[in-house]
Amino acid sequence: MILVDLLSMILRLAELAFAAIVAGLTGDYLHSVRGSSSWDQGRFIYTEVVAGLSILLSLLWLFPFSGSFIHWPADVVISICWWVVFGLLVNFLHGNCGYVFNWYGINFDGHNTCPQWKADIAFAFLSALCWLVSAFLGIYWVHRRVAPDGTYHRRRWYRSRV
Known part of the structure; x- marks a missing residue:
């Protein structure tokens, strides 16, 4: 089970890094449009909230204790x-920067905002995948366990009163 703990820690670190990148890129945009209507920037405020919550939860659940695997419903949520964030950001571009996953010819010269938006979208997508894999890993850990003789037994999600 040490492999599952190691994979969980790697996923939590990736979730932390991806959320921090998305928070930074989106925060930079929100800073540049400060003073505008909050209703017009709702999708970016939502992105910042999800990124902040992800940073907090990935830090709390970073260390591989057995209790960190039972949070798989929160990982699913x-x-x-993050999938909603991905859809909102893709919808915001409306194809203005070309196909979302077409990275050919992108350079970071500081004048073009398309690379920033595509990076924001890509890291939101990667974060959604990492949280989903963490959820599947938690489901696997909760429902399977290895007995001392090497056989697998189903792990109960509730505690027995006896």
Whole structure:
């Protein structure tokens, strides 16, 4: 089970890094349009909230204790939130920067904002995948365990009163 703990820690670090990148890129945009209507910037405020919540939860659940695997329902919810962020950001571009996953010819010269938006979208997508894999890993850990003789037994999600 040390491999599962190591994979969980790697996923949590990736979730932390991806959320921090998305928070930074989106925060930079929100800073540049400060003073505009909050209703017009709702999708970016939502992105910042999801990124902040992801940073907090990935820090709390970073260390591989057995209790960190039972949070897989929260991992599913955060993954769904990241998928919504991905859809909102893709919808915002409306194809103005070309195909979302077409990275050919992109350079970071400081004048073009398309690379920043594509990076924001890509890291939101990667974060959604990492949270989803963490959820599947938690489901696997909760429902399977290895007995001392090497056989697998189903792990109960509730505690027995006896």
